[in-house]
Amino acid sequence: MIITLQRLQSYPDFSLGTLHVDGVLYSFTLEDEQREVKIMGETRIPAGIYPIVLRKAGRIHESYLKKYSFHKGMLHIIDIPNFSYVYFHIGNNDDDTAGCPLVANSCTVGRNFIEDSTINYEMFYKKVLSALDIGESVYLVVKNEA
Numbered sequence: 001m002i003i004t005l006q007r008l009q010s011y012p013d014f015s016l017g018t019l020h021v022d023g024v025l026y027s028f029t030l031e032d033e034q035r036e037v038k039i040m041g042e043t044r045i046p047a048g049i050y051p052i053v054l055r056k057a058g059r060i061h062e063s064y065l066k067k068y069s070f071h072k073g074m075l076h077i078i079d080i081p082n083f084s085y086v087y088f089h090i091g092n093n094d095d096d097t098a099g100c101p102l103v104a105n106s107c108t109v110g111r112n113f114i115e116d117s118t119i120n121y122e123m124f125y126k127k128v129l130s131a132l133d134i135g136e137s138v139y140l141v142v143k144n145e146a
Contacts, residue, residue: 001131001138014094027103041098052138090117
């Protein structure tokens, strides 16, 4: 499975984009802003290709286990230079992320807010989980703005 995060627009405090799964639009995304020098919890991940695996440990994982009956582990984006513990998860603005991509059903250009994140996350999570459950490799391809 190939998940493509296409960044559309960067702003001083956040970035908006789209997320496609095997070429099909699944989500809008909100991330932290781009920085030349990483600031912990305030910088989006760099463009590149990264594996996604399930991580079954940590505070967010424990929280999601209690909240979602379908949860089996965090969608963990690994092998990112100078980053660790980067996950897809729910949230509405850049205060809800520390470098992780947030997913949602809609966004407004220029606004640091995405909507229906929980609904979208469930749909996206189940799609990715079905691939991981059968042993399929899952990769995230991150592309910066054109």
